[in-house]
Amino acid sequence: MLRLQFIGILLTVYSTAAQQLQVKHLHTLHKWSDLNLASDQPKNKLFLPVDIDIEYGDEGRHRTFLTIPRLSAGTAYTLATIASSDNEVLENPRLEAYPNMDWHRTVNNCSGITSAIRTYIDDCWRLWVVDSGQVNSLQLCAPHILIFDLVRDELVQRFAMPSHLYTPSISIFTAMVVDLSESDAPNKCLGGKAYIADAWGYGLIVFDALTGKSWRIEHESMQPSLGVRRFGSAYAGIFTVSLSPSHVAERFLYFHTLNSFFEIAIPVELVNNASNWQTSSSSSASNVDTVSKHFRILGTRGIQCESEVMDNGGNLYCSLISLGALVSWNEHTNYTANDIRAVAYNPQQLKFVTGLKINRNSKGENELWALSSDPKLFVGGSLKDDEVKFQIVGCRTADLLANTPCTVGIMDNTASST
Ligand SMILES: *[C@@H]1O[C@H](CO)[C@@H](O)[C@H](O)[C@H]1NC(C)=O
Ligand SMILES: *[C@@H]1O[C@H](CO)[C@@H](O)[C@H](O)[C@H]1NC(C)=O
Ligand SMILES: *[C@@H]1O[C@H](CO)[C@@H](O)[C@H](O)[C@H]1NC(C)=O
Numbered sequence: 001m002l003r004l005q006f007i008g009i010l011l012t013v014y015s016t017a018a019q020q021l022q023v024k025h026l027h028t029l030h031k032w033s034d035l036n037l038a039s040d041q042p043k044n045k046l047f048l049p050v051d052i053d054i055e056y057g058d059e060g061r062h063r064t065f066l067t068i069p070r071l072s073a074g075t076a077y078t079l080a081t082i083a084s085s086d087n088e089v090l091e092n093p094r095l096e097a098y099p100n101m102d103w104h105r106t107v108n109n110c111s112g113i114t115s116a117i118r119t120y121i122d123d124c125w126r127l128w129v130v131d132s133g134q135v136n137s138l139q140l141c142a143p144h145i146l147i148f149d150l151v152r153d154e155l156v157q158r159f160a161m162p163s164h165l166y167t168p169s170i171s172i173f174t175a176m177v178v179d180l181s182e183s184d185a186p187n188k189c190l191g192g193k194a195y196i197a198d199a200w201g202y203g204l205i206v207f208d209a210l211t212g213k214s215w216r217i218e219h220e221s222m223q224p225s226l227g228v229r230r231f232g233s234a235y236a237g238i239f240t241v242s243l244s245p246s247h248v249a250e251r252f253l254y255f256h257t258l259n260s261f262f263e264i265a266i267p268v269e270l271v272n273n274a275s276n277w278q279t280s281s282s283s284s285a286s287n288v289d290t291v292s293k294h295f296r297i298l299g300t301r302g303i304q305c306e307s308e309v310m311d312n313g314g315n316l317y318c319s320l321i322s323l324g325a326l327v328s329w330n331e332h333t334n335y336t337a338n339d340i341r342a343v344a345y346n347p348q349q350l351k352f353v354t355g356l357k358i359n360r361n362s363k364g365e366n367e368l369w370a371l372s373s374d375p376k377l378f379v380g381g382s383l384k385d386d387e388v389k390f391q392i393v394g395c396r397t398a399d400l401l402a403n404t405p406c407t408v409g410i411m412d413n414t415a416s417s418t
Contacts, residue, residue, distance in 0.1 A: 024344040024395075026370075027408045029054075029064065030082065030093050031391035037068070037076040037095060045074055048378065051355035052371040052392055053119045053127070054410075055150055056362045062087070062410055063150075064392065065098065065127065066371070067116040067355075070107060070135045077104035079116035079129060099153040110141035110160075118176040118196070121359065124189035125150045130173045130196055139168035145194055145207055157209055165216050171201040174239045175307070181246035182272065193272065195241045197255065202237035204255070206271060215274040221295050225260035240308035242316055243268060244331055252331065254298075254316060256308065261300040263316075263335055270294055299335030301327070307356035311366045311397045317343070319353035322375060326350060326368075328400065343400040349393045351375055358397065361409030369394040 035047050051067040064082040068075060077097035086093035097104050103112045110133070118130040127148045133141035143166050147157040175197040180188050191210030198205055202224075204217040222238035236258035244251035251268040270276055276291045305318035305327065314331040324347030333339040344350065355371035373390050374383055383389060395406035 021342075021345055023346050024403075024406065026344065026346060026349050026393035026395045026406045027411060028090065028349065029369075029392040029394060029408075029410065030090060031388045032092050033386050033388055034092050035095075035390060036092075037080070046071070046377070047075060048373070049080075049355075049371060049390055051118050051357075052369055053121045053357055054359040054367070054369050054394070055121050055127070056360065056409060058362065060362050060409060060412060065119050065121075066095065067119055067129075069117045069132065070115040072136055073107050077101065077113075078131075079104070079113055079119075099148060099155075107135055108140040110144075111158075113146070114141045114144075117173050120176050120178045120194070121150070122178050122180055122192060123360070124180065124192075126156065126189070126192075128176065128178050128192075128194055130176050130194075132171070132173060134169065137169050142166075143171065143173070145196075145209075147209065159207055159209070159212070159214070161205070161214070165205050165214055166198065167201045171198045173197065173205075174199040174236075175241045177241050177243050179243055179246065179268075195243070195253065195271070197238045197241045199236045199239050199258065204238060204241065204253075204271070206274070213274060215277050217271065217277050219292060219295050221262075221264045221297070222255070222257065224257055225262070239306065240318075242308055242310040244310070245312045245314055247312075248314065248331075254308070254310065254331075256305070258306065259304060261302055261304065263298045263301065263329075265296050265298050266294055301335070301340055302337065307353045307370070309356045309358050309368070311358045311368070313366075313397070313401075315397065315401065317356065317368060317397075317400075319350060319356060319370065322352070324348070324350045326370075326400070343403070344395065349391065352378060361396075363409060365409070366397040367394050367408050368397050368400060 047068050049066045049068045053065045055063045066080045068078050070078050079098045080095040081098045083094040083096045113131050115132045115134055116129050117132045120128040127150050129146040131144040133143045143161045145159040149156045173196050178192050178194050180192045194207045196205040202222045207214045224237050238255050239258040240255050242254045252265040253268050253271050254265050256263050270291050276287050304321050306321050308318040310316045316329050317326055319326055325342050326344040327340050328343045329340045351372045352375040353370045353372050357369045358366050361367050370393050394408045399406050
């Protein structure tokens, strides 16, 4: 019933845009029917990776990162890379702890990593990690933001969230984006701002790495829409966070909640001014009211989408829940059915997309990467041993937009070295 209704809406989206439901093949980097973290791990243990990032190095080298939030103490490690010896292995490549096993050995080691949930690779060879501090909803440590230098694989900064930034055992972080554009040139690679969506706490967390300041933004548009709560994803609020490219004069921060059809925008400069969001003192309570009106509903897509990411051309990509499709919208157009295009349709590859990223390849081009899981795994369902549970699929954004066959930088390298 629900599914039919979705498809009806999708067909409307497609036909309005006069497009064909044509299957597009993304590049499959890895897939797992059996995800094992360690050889001494009990069989049939369930691990649910949720986020990915592809780091491109020189000469087309690459490294793949995965977050595997801890559902129990039985998760040997929670931030992983594909073992370098298995980098070219398509099926069931082995994983390794990142940066090493010492960071993961004890679950309640608050100076290690408790439960990595989101990552972001910036333009300064740094990996930003959000650690929820939770194991199966138990808040063992404060949530942390960790910044690793990817050249030396060493920690360069850590930030423990103060208690006013999150709600223990409730806050779950579903997206993070990092922006370096506001830092002055000499400080660029010391600073950066992280924006984190707290989907179950209904707020946006901002952390400025240069000053160490942090603040939290809450607004009614970050709460689940009452009208559509029946859609199952009952209490998830703000689910995504994306930013206009840094070269754009008037920049916006975009987000949506999981169960609403609306896309919301707010000017980045308002988000970045912490004094706009201070509610503690009575005099500044009015600031929040003043800036509140700048949250703008761009329009409705008439359908739910989950993970969302923006490329350096201002194209916002979103995966449509359980429909096997990716849609794209350019920020310089209106948010109507005519402006939202389906750029990929492949129900075998695009299932439940929990991680959606734009990574820069060695040539500086944008590539879109998705971690796609079988949705049954998230609702306690079981799959056959040989069924694909997780896959990492990607495509140059230029190929998505021009509807040319999907290529990625990793293929160039493989082709030239053989
Ligand atoms: C906690 O994590 C830190 C950082 O990796 C590590 O150096 C230390 O040995 C860990 N402590 C324990 C008890 O595992
Ligand atoms: C930040 O916002 C406050 C009002 O909340 C305003 O008075 C101040 O000028 C703003 N600062 C900047 C740098 O825009
Ligand atoms: C967006 O919609 C407004 C109001 O309908 C219209 O004036 C404007 O030209 C449209 N912009 C684009 C880029 O289509």
